[in-house]
Amino acid sequence: MSRTPLYDEHKDIGAKMVDFAGWQMPISYEGGIQQEHLAVRTETGLFDVSHMGEIRVEGEGSVDFLRYATLNDVAKLSPGRGHYSMLQNDSGGLIDDLYIYCNGEQDFIIVCNAANQTAALSHLRKLGDAYTVDIVDESESWALLALQGPGSVLLLGRHCDDDLSAVKKNRKITTRLAGISADVARTGYTGEDGFEIFCRPDDAVKLWQTLVKAGAQPCGLGARDTLRLEAGFPLFGHEFTGDTNPLCSDYAWVVKDKNFYGREAMWNANCKQKLVGIKLTERGIAREGYRILADGEEIGRVTSGTISPFTREGIAMGWLASDYASVGTGISVEIRRQEVGATVVKPPFY
Amino acid sequence: MNIPNDRRYAASHEWAKVSGDGVITIGISEHAQDALGDIVFVELPDVGQSLNAGDEFGVVESVKAASDLYSPVSGEVTEVNSSLEDAPETINESPYEEGWIIKVKVSDSSELDALQDADAYKATAEAEG
Numbered sequence: 001m002s003r004t005p006l007y008d009e010h011k012d013i014g015a016k017m018v019d020f021a022g023w024q025m026p027i028s029y030e031g032g033i034q035q036e037h038l039a040v041r042t043e044t045g046l047f048d049v050s051h052m053g054e055i056r057v058e059g060e061g062s063v064d065f066l067r068y069a070t071l072n073d074v075a076k077l078s079p080g081r082g083h084y085s086m087l088q089n090d091s092g093g094l095i096d097d098l099y100i101y102c103n104g105e106q107d108f109i110i111v112c113n114a115a116n117q118t119a120a121l122s123h124l125r126k127l128g129d130a131y132t133v134d135i136v137d138e139s140e141s142w143a144l145l146a147l148q149g150p151g152s153v154l155l156l157g158r159h160c161d162d163d164l165s166a167v168k169k170n171r172k173i174t175t176r177l178a179g180i181s182a183d184v185a186r187t188g189y190t191g192e193d194g195f196e197i198f199c200r201p202d203d204a205v206k207l208w209q210t211l212v213k214a215g216a217q218p219c220g221l222g223a224r225d226t227l228r229l230e231a232g233f234p235l236f237g238h239e240f241t242g243d244t245n246p247l248c249s250d251y252a253w254v255v256k257d258k259n260f261y262g263r264e265a266m267w268n269a270n271c272k273q274k275l276v277g278i279k280l281t282e283r284g285i286a287r288e289g290y291r292i293l294a295d296g297e298e299i300g301r302v303t304s305g306t307i308s309p310f311t312r313e314g315i316a317m318g319w320l321a322s323d324y325a326s327v328g329t330g331i332s333v334e335i336r337r338q339e340v341g342a343t344v345v346k347p348p349f350y
Numbered sequence: 351m352n353i354p355n356d357r358r359y360a361a362s363h364e365w366a367k368v369s370g371d372g373v374i375t376i377g378i379s380e381h382a383q384d385a386l387g388d389i390v391f392v393e394l395p396d397v398g399q400s401l402n403a404g405d406e407f408g409v410v411e412s413v414k415a416a417s418d419l420y421s422p423v424s425g426e427v428t429e430v431n432s433s434l435e436d437a438p439e440t441i442n443e444s445p446y447e448e449g450w451i452i453k454v455k456v457s458d459s460s461e462l463d464a465l466q467d468a469d470a471y472k473a474t475a476e477a478e479g
Contacts, residue, residue: 016387027414028387032387032388032442033387033388033413033414034388034390034413035388222387222413222414226413283391283435284391285390285391285411285416287415287416306390306413306414307390307391307411307413309388309390309413312390336393336409
């Protein structure tokens with residue numbers, strides 16, 4: 001079981017730890033998931049996401065390689081810009097979703113899910129054989145913190161050598177925070193304004209303590225999950241898997257019209273099912289795996305669900321038969337053998 | 351960890367307290383609410399429902415998961431705490447008082463003897479970590 005550099009910090013403030021993808025991570029701190037969720041929506045929260053993987057792709061063939069191996073188009077990136085992307089398999093599904101940043105014309109860094117890091121790395125190396133690229137696992141070289149919430153710019157700005165209001169969404173700069181060298185990206189997984197901060201593992205504790213002392217509320221993976229779900233963001237392993245085609249979801253925009261590995265299996269998608277947002281109209285909580293029903297039949301399954309701490313409504317995402325995928329369609333979710341009324345909605349849920 | 355002496359406990363973390371007149375009040379322990387985290391939903395039985403000891407009588411759901419509630423005694427449900435429908439977090443805030451869940455008129459009060467006392471339950475809770 002691995003630990004991030006911030007393990008002791010989490011334990012010291014009473015975090016409930018959990019095993020996540022081979023890492024000991026905080027699920028929540030003493031205030032609880034709901035309070036942390038609300039702190040991010042209204043002030044500033046701080047997440048340790050150092051368990052995530054970082055993979056460096058460098059060399060003459062970087063752009064051609066990444067255009068082939070990932071669904072979004074890195075040719076559109078220039079140094080200092082990043083984008084959301086996906087790693088696809090050759091059967092019309094996915095291996096991971098991820099972020100790619102351009103550090104230089106032939107220099108990219110991929111940030112991937114902790115659970116898929118090994119699979120992503122070995123897949124990239126296999127495809128990379130045909131290109132002039134160096135693929136380096138840099139996961140041990142980086143700690144990653146996410147500062148999220150409307151107070152982020154002001155809070156971080158007070159400790160930053162550079163003007164953060166000039167760093168637009170999806171841009172990344174190298175700067176100093178409280179004297180610590182860090183890459184700061186205006187990105188996040190919560191739906192709020194915020195930053196993802198890459199620093200050396202040895203500097204992580206000092207940076208964490210500085211931001212907490214400045215007023216950032218430590219938040220765990222529990223709140224991270226309710227926040228991303230409320231924002232309508234997919235979590236790999238739930239909304240997207242090896243069998244799901246992003247062309248049948250609101251994320252079809254990621255799949256660019258170019259030659260890519262597995263294109264034949266993915267491109268002409270005949271979407272029997274679509275990924276939708278679901279809001280319960282009666283009391284209850286939809287959970288992963290629950291059946292979705294309409295006209296007396298099972299039409300799909302819930303992939304993620306919870307109660308929105310912000311609105312107190314039951315919210316969920318799931319794949320269901322395309323005929324029922326329009327916004328406003330009435331459906332029901334089977335919760336403990338009861339049919340609970342619900343509607344198809346377009347996220348975000350708040 | 352607060353484990354009051356004025357009631358008995360099931361290994362599944364429900365507590366049962368004699369309220370007088372053959373009626374037992376049932377809730378969940380502080381250990382249980384702490385392990386669950388923020389409780390966001392409570393499913394209650396109907397008044398009048400008959401229960402046998404060990405029957406599932408309801409559900410508490412936290413943000414992350416749903417947890418069944420098991421009746422420690424047999425009898426008929428006489429009252430349910432319907433304020434929990436709008437304020438499920440009451441169980442977190444006051445698991446032994448305001449967060450009571452149901453009241454049951456029991457047929458056989460000796461069933462309480464089969465439950466754990468505070469010391470025995472303390473050992474159970476600590477063993478779970």
